[in-house]
Amino acid sequence: MEDEVDRLIEAWHAERPDLDVEPLHVLSRVSRLARHLDRARRAVFAAHGMESWEFDVLTALRRAGSPYELSPGRLLRATLVTSGTMTNRIDRLESAGLVRRSPDPQDKRGVLVRLTDAGRTRVDAAFADLVDRERELLGSLSPGDRRTLASLLRSLLVPFDTDPAA
């Protein structure tokens, strides 16, 4: 079977036969697959009346464990957005009743953002559906293939996750 990346590489090869475009076989596929994944996830979240950015913030809180509370600073580092963006997101999540802001008793500059019961219910349901959907997307791969794939991807990821050279 051929995919779009095979066609893309073929086009490059015709135009730039002097270049060895072998890296594209792996890395263009990673990018394109990520884009398709984003769409698939959006569809799952939409079924829960949720958008991707909401899911990102809510899952960061959910993963933190009881009492599901983090500072805006930790949230923005977890989700890789700027502080202005995070303020805006928390504002909207608070209006929607999914999180609640409270002053940090330890640090008067600080704020703590906590998942409400409604927020926890919503994110748990969306996450369960997401994992189910992702399992479907992996359907074409055997368990062994999945382990191989995960392991190879990890070795590409490790340099990024260890080096501070982000």
Added chain:
Amino acid sequence: MEDEVDRLIEAWHAERPDLDVEPLHVLSRVSRLARHLDRARRAVFAAHGMESWEFDVLTALRRAGSPYELSPGRLLRATLVTSGTMTNRIDRLESAGLVRRSPDPQDKRGVLVRLTDAGRTRVDAAFADLVDRERELLGSLSPGDRRTLASLLRSLLVPFDTDPAA
């Protein structure tokens, strides 16, 4: 070696031991790797005074082959943006002297966007550097591993690239 995804999955397992989060091993890595890749690419393009969106449009024209000319409609389908976005992008690329608009002689509604010589020079240089940088990122993998990885990724991608269910 552990990466961030191992830690993320560990956190989910502690919080939701009832869920089988195995799909995350593959798919969260795909997403995170794509994000890191985006940053790495941005850095390469910046060295050529170029932004990612410019590269996307210019490479679509470059891959089309001589005379490096496509309609805005084909460009927006190739880059997955809306028509309004593409109008804006072509405007800016034209101001920068990298592309030129001309009326389509075959279809009076249409326009053709052609790479200028300056545009072609710029995109060729950036693309060569990009491929070099990507080769470095794959340095930790043997040639056999790369082929395995590409092949597994392709089988995940094929359903998206064949089904019209985008």
Added chain:
DNA sequence: CGTGGATATCTCGACGTCAAGACAGGTAAG
């Protein structure tokens, strides 16, 4: 203590994208 720099959060203006719609030109059926 007090002072200078670091940290945490929020505010503000600019910008790129999207969605919807406008408009001109193409196209096929009667």
Added chain:
DNA sequence: CTTACCTGTCTTGACGTCGAGATATCCACG
């Protein structure tokens, strides 16, 4: 022909994000 629909591009208004800066607080060192 001509009518009705489709296609290709551009326009417009709304919105989310970013980057820079403002403000308040914390903290380490002298």
